[in-house]
Amino acid sequence: MAISLDKLMGFHHKALQVRTERMEVIAGNLANANTPGYKAKDIDFQQAMKSAQFNQSHNLTRTHEGHIKGSMKAVDDLQFRTPNQPDTGDGNTVDVQIERNTFLDNGLRYQAGMEFLNGKIKGMKKAISGGQQ
């Protein structure tokens, strides 16, 4: 039986990818906390994970820089957040408290995912070296 590193890492690797993307989106929300008209966005982790797992996105290959980039995703993971209070006057829907907590939560889960990945690597290292150090 061949060892597939891809299968070993697969799930957690993809989870970390989605976490990174989510971190980016939330960092964007926080940076735009005072931008008039900016609408807070977030990634639906479950949906993003599903489409990452089954690799449900397709990109068109561009052979010329003038080509328009074409891509297709089964579900668009990026969604606008539903504000929990009426318009504050400038059309901005970023709630800094919520975003900060989400960022923290996402960061912790990222680190948890990394721990899992670390464990996998450790286990594989042990298997390769036969348990002797």
Added chain:
Amino acid sequence: MSLFNVMDIASTGMSAQSIRLNTTASNVANANSVSSSYEDTYKARHPVFAAEMQRASQEQSAGSRVNVLGVVESTKPLQIEYSPGHPMADGDGYIYKPNVNVVEEMADMMSASKAYETNVQVADTTKRIFRNVLRLGQGS
């Protein structure tokens, strides 16, 4: 799509907020700069923020950076005061005071410094996570 993008976004946020702090400092410092004509009087300045949508729409990054489009001068009417003994008074004895509302500026300053702090924390968290990524698989 990488952790560097998060750092980038946080740094655009920081620079936007520091421009805001700059204008606030200038407004507060000049709150009492009187002059003898309407045009020469200092007017309160405020930056205009806008989300940078171009990169986001090209799917280079999921989050959007913040851009400072420019600094605009407030169009609120100036305070005109009759004070013939003032050395800056014009021919009719009037002096012109800036339209800076110091209380408003202080509140704005606090908001800007809090937003700056938030961006610093975002960058800090990213840095810590990055360090962990670099250490992945090391150690026994």
